[in-house]
Amino acid sequence: MAKLSLLFDPFFIFFFFLFISPSLCCPPYQKEALLHFKFLLLGNTSSNSNTDLYGLETWNSTSDDCCQWRLLHCTLQKVNLLDLSDLIPSQDLKPVVTSDILAPLFHLQTLISLDISYNNIHGEIPGVGLANLSNLVSLDMQGNSFNGSIPPSLFSLRHLEKLDMSYNLIEGTLGTNFGNLSNLKRLYLSSNSIHGEIPTQIGNLTNLQWLSLPNNKISGAIPPSLSHLKSLEELNLGQNFLTMELPTEIGNLSNIRWLLLCDNNLSGEIPPSIHKMEQLQILDLENNLFVGEIPTWLFDFNYLLDLGLGENKLVLKNARIAPRCMLMHLSLKSCNLSGQIPIWISNQTDLTFLDLSNNNLEGTLPQWLAQRDLSGLLLSNNKLSGSLPPHLFQSQSLNFLILSNNNLLGLLPDTIGQATEMKMLRLSGNNFSGPIPTSISNMLKLVLLDLSSNRFSSHQFPVFNPNSSLLYVDLSSNKLSGQVPTTFPLGIKVLVLSQNEFSHVLPQNLSNLNQLEYLDLHSNNIGGEIPNSLGGLKNLKSLNLSQNKLSGRIPLSFGGLQSLESLDLSHNNFFGEIPCTLANLFELSYLDLSNNKLEGRIPSGPQMDRMDEPNSYANNSGLCGMQINISCEKVPSEPKLKEEKTKKSNSWEIWFSWEMAVIGYPSGFLSTVLVMYVIGYFNITPQPGLIRSSCYVLSCTAASLFPLLPQKIVTLFFFCTTMVVFNDNEST
Secondary structure (H helix, E strand, O other): OHHHHHOOOHHHHHHHHHHHOOOOOOOHHHHHHHHHHHHHHHOOOOOHHHHHHHHHOOOOOOOOOHHHOOOEEEEOOEEEEEEOOOOOOOOOOOOOEEHHHHHHHHHOOOOOEEEOOOOOEEEEOOHHHHHOOOOOOEEEOOOOEEEOOOOHHHHHOOOOOEEEOOOOOOOOOOOOHHHHOOOOOEEEOOOOOOEEOOOHHHHHOOOOOEEEOOOOEEEEOOOHHHHHOOOOOEEEOOOOEEOOEOOHHHHHOOOOOEEEOOOOOOEEOOOHHHHHOOOOOEEEOOOOEEEEEOOHHHHHOOOOOEEEOOOOEEEOOOOOOOOOOOOOEEEOOOOOOEEOOOHHHHHOOOOOEEEOOOOEEOOOOOHHHHOOOOOEEEOOOOOOEEOOOHHHHHOOOOOEEEOOOOEEEEOOOHHHHHOOOOOEEEOOOOEEEEOOOHHHHHOOOOOEEEOOOOEEOOOOOOOOOOOOOOOEEEOOOOOOEEOOOOOOOOOOOEEEOOOOEEOOOOOHHHHHOOOOOEEEOOOOOOOOEOOHHHHHOOOOOEEEOOOOOOEEOOOHHHHHOOOOOEEEOOOOEEEEOOOHHHHHOOOOOEEEOOOOEEOEEOOOOOOHHHOOOHHHHOOOOOEEEHHHOEOOOOOOOHHHHHHHHHHHHHHHHHHHHHHHHHHHHHHHHHHHHHHHHHOOOOOOOOOHHHHHHHHHHHHHHHHHHOOOOOHHHHHHHHHHHHHHHHHHHHHO
16 A cells, blocks of 8 residues: 555656656657758758768658657657767768757757767857757767857856867867856867966866866966866866976875876976875876976876876986886886986886887896887887897787887897787887898788888898788888889888889889889989889879989870879989970979980970979980970970981981992902902912911001091901902812
């Protein structure tokens, strides 16, 4: 009976309809507002079906109850939650819509949560309309193109707990009205163009847990009132223009877990009050102007996982501290570290990422570090020496290894291919020598390979899997030889092989690398003509073949390089005319054809006419065109030059043939008779020795008597005389 009476309790009935009972029909005005929004959205798309595929197909006038539609939720037959995020995921199909499209939604005054993120909405934020949604608790507008300033009417939403306007084009200042949003718990305004100072009224948001303002133009000092936010767990003010010293009051943020202040102009010493942040897990102070010693207490946090102090003027003097925290991420780049790699790092057994670049560290790479299972190791721009330990590449977690600009030397270990998870390998600016290990091709996930500015020398190259992930290869400034290698993945985009000792001709199958965007082969010994197949690299944006031994004509197929922006063929032996097909390169902005043997008219066209830098055509023979202010009418064209040379040659040959006929015929007859007499042709017994001597004397005499005779005629004369002697000797 007690249970039965409970069913008729008024509170129970209210609770049942509020949380348990199914929603009935929504009000007609809300249904009409939603259909109006859909109508406006479809009016901005090229095809209605594009939008219907992503959740709005259930929104139609034939359905009486809009609470049954997708992307929304109702309570007590009223729409209170509307999730319209990323309605059209495909960026190609996403229409450009203005903020006017939101007008119908402002009639839904029962809304508690509204998400319109990532819809490519342009225009100013409709402040008056948003003010009508006085019950809003959560508003998500991130990932659009809203511009203008934050409207003051937005701060009348007293129930708001979450506000996200990240990744837009919002300008203006934060203003002083933010203090009115006393219930706000999460505020995200990252990646906009907000400027001015952080208002002191920000301290009124005592319920705030997350404050994210990175990648804006906020300047001035961090206000001490920020320390009033006792509930704050994340504070991200990175990538702004903040100045001055950190206020000592910042240590009062006792619940802070993430403190991100990187990429600003903060100065002074790191305040000791930070030591009171006992819950701190991530501390990023990189790229500021902090000075003084790195406090050893920074390594005493119980929960600290990520410490970034790079790009400051800090000094770590005590290299043998015994930290109490177990870091996962440690960045001490540009901190004036000297000596060997700090030994206390060996105690960090949970460490996965270490950045000690841009310091003055010396000595070899310690074995304990090589055996650590790191995902990222950055030690570039130091003074490290010695060879690389083989254990370094036996890690199955190593993704990034950057050791550029040190004094490392020796052969690369054969174990390098065992680092199969490697994505970026940069060893440039060292003294490594010998061949590039063939096992490096086992790194199927490798995206970037930079071995430039070393002493690698070999004509054998690794054969990469055609479908591996490698996109960027730089092997420049080494002593590599042989033919230009083509054993790279088919998807490679950047290939730099300049300043080596490559020779032979350019391989035809270089065109198989049809995704190439940047090809640099300058300063080698490459000869033969350029193969026409090179014109098949349709995605090529930059081509540099300068300072080689290339010859022949510039291929007509180069006109097919429609994406080409830079072309350098200088300091070679190209001859003939510049192909007219270069006028088809509408993206071309840099051209250098100097120091060749080119001649004729420089092609004209909308883009070629802009290539008017005289140095681009310097030290060629006979070039003309408006680009170098030389009229082609003053320079005889190649056909005319050939015609004049042909006429002169023919007239000389006619004269020469008649003169030689007059002189040569009697001279030849008398000379033949003389030879026959000397050799005893008219005698009974010939004398072979005398024959050979006489022939030699006669030939020399003929050459001296007729210096104008071509060498072929003299040779023929000698041959005929010899044949006479030979025939006579045979008959005898």
